[in-house]
Amino acid sequence: MGKITARPHGLHKTLGLPQIVALYVGAVIGSGVLLIPGLAAEKAGPASILAWLLMSILVVPMAITMGLLSARYPSAGGVSTFVRNAYGDRFGNMVGWFFLLSVPMGAPILSVTGANYLAVLMNWGDTQTYAAAALILITVLSMNVLGMHVAARVQTVVVSLIITILILAVVAAMPHASTASFVPFAPNGWLSVIQAAGLLFWCFIGWEAVTHLSEEFVDPAKNAVRGVLWSAGIVALLYFSVAFMTVATHSYGIGISAASLSVMIQLTLGPVGGWIVAVTALFICIAAANAYVGAASRIAYALAQEGVAPRWFGILHPKYRTPVGGLLFLAICFTVVLGILYFGWIDLSRLIELPNASFIATYIGGCLAGVRLLRDSRIGRIASWTSLLFTMGLYPFLGWSALYPVVIVGISLLWERRKSATAAKG
Numbered sequence: 001m002g003k004i005t006a007r008p009h010g011l012h013k014t015l016g017l018p019q020i021v022a023l024y025v026g027a028v029i030g031s032g033v034l035l036i037p038g039l040a041a042e043k044a045g046p047a048s049i050l051a052w053l054l055m056s057i058l059v060v061p062m063a064i065t066m067g068l069l070s071a072r073y074p075s076a077g078g079v080s081t082f083v084r085n086a087y088g089d090r091f092g093n094m095v096g097w098f099f100l101l102s103v104p105m106g107a108p109i110l111s112v113t114g115a116n117y118l119a120v121l122m123n124w125g126d127t128q129t130y131a132a133a134a135l136i137l138i139t140v141l142s143m144n145v146l147g148m149h150v151a152a153r154v155q156t157v158v159v160s161l162i163i164t165i166l167i168l169a170v171v172a173a174m175p176h177a178s179t180a181s182f183v184p185f186a187p188n189g190w191l192s193v194i195q196a197a198g199l200l201f202w203c204f205i206g207w208e209a210v211t212h213l214s215e216e217f218v219d220p221a222k223n224a225v226r227g228v229l230w231s232a233g234i235v236a237l238l239y240f241s242v243a244f245m246t247v248a249t250h251s252y253g254i255g256i257s258a259a260s261l262s263v264m265i266q267l268t269l270g271p272v273g274g275w276i277v278a279v280t281a282l283f284i285c286i287a288a289a290n291a292y293v294g295a296a297s298r299i300a301y302a303l304a305q306e307g308v309a310p311r312w313f314g315i316l317h318p319k320y321r322t323p324v325g326g327l328l329f330l331a332i333c334f335t336v337v338l339g340i341l342y343f344g345w346i347d348l349s350r351l352i353e354l355p356n357a358s359f360i361a362t363y364i365g366g367c368l369a370g371v372r373l374l375r376d377s378r379i380g381r382i383a384s385w386t387s388l389l390f391t392m393g394l395y396p397f398l399g400w401s402a403l404y405p406v407v408i409v410g411i412s413l414l415w416e417r418r419k420s421a422t423a424a425k426g
Contacts, residue, residue, distance in 0.1 A: 022159040024231035026287030032203035037243040038252040038260025044196040047186040051196040056236035059204040061383035065370040067228030082369035095365035102355040103296035104333030111136040114285030117278040172268040177248035300326025353401035361405035
């Protein structure tokens with residue numbers, strides 16, 4: 001079966017280059033910018049800035065691969081469409097399920113992270129914190145019901161605020177920077193730089209999410225690649241600037257690394273800096289959740305159109321033409337996951353390992369598709385092979401969570417068998 005295309009009454013093309021860049025930046029700059037710079041500096045010392053530089057370079061081929069594929073195969077199916085065109089329906093459907101079953105856990109993790117930053121300042125208990133997390137998810141779901149033109153406009157404003165606040169944090173920290181903070185440069189040895197680079201990978205996940213919105217791009221052949229290139233530059237510059245100033249001001253160490261951005265900005269702004277970081281955290285989590293919810297609802301729609309997901313996943317809103325079936329599925333999942341977290345049946349640090357594994361599996365699928373579909377493009381070949389080798393090299397180090405995509409494959413095959421059995425009876 002060929003690539004998924006927009007139906008006559010399908011999804012509307014409403015996303016121009018500014019909205020595409022905003023969605024990419026919002027998807028990639030997640031809660032990692034609040035957490036990882038300090039943890040990486042604690043692991044590798046000042047030499048951690050080399051790890052940031054390395055990752056900023058390595059992420060470019062991954063972004064280019066996704067951008068080139070989106071330009072050639074714009075579809076709500078995103079990476080699953082790329083894999084379907086390269087290797088057939090079965091593997092395309094598996095990758096679609098990888099992404100779809102990542103977001104029901106990933107978005108609640110983001111919402112709880114944002115709510116926790118507010119909870120610290122407001123002295124909230126668990127009930128208030130999880131109520132705030134639920135409100136974040138309800139807001140994001142509502143924006144996506146109204147349509148990507150609304151969600152994308154909100155995303156553009158939110159991402160602009162995030163960039164402004166991060167720049168403020170860097171500028172405010174400059175008077176406190178010292179060359180003495182870079183000595184010794186590699187206190188834990190050079191191997192620690194490689195270990196820090198592995199930690200940083202999680203800050204750069206997100207390029208695959210916006211591929212699912214490519215059917216709604218205005219002029220995807222031009223704007224998809226331009227969007228990822230602009231986004232990769234903005235993301236790399238922001239991350240590196242925050243990481244560099246974290247080291248330069250020595251805003252890390254035992255007990256403070258997880259809040260390094262807050263520590264850094266409070267050097268100049270005092271307690272008000274804590275509020276600035278809390279607001280930043282809230283914006284970041286809303287932006288990332290918005291991008292992923294929009295993407296997941298559309299992959300649900302695409303899988304339903306292909307007949308490999310429940311039919312109601314493909315229901316569109318009669319007025320806004322938005323995938324309300326997929327959004328309903330996500331809303332049900334979010335309720336369950338927030339309940340599991342609230343009652344302490346699993347903690348946040350353990351839960352996050354599952355969507356991480358399926359996101360990496362999605363990337364591997366996309367890179368494999370790029371190897372085949374972009375072989376007529378020199379840049380595409382180089383980008384695809386580079387990102388494929390990088391992601392496959394990382395996968396064995398995921399531990400037990402590497403089994404989660406295997407479980408998803410089992411679910412996909414069971415659904416396929418059920419569908420075949422039903423067809424045979426009919």
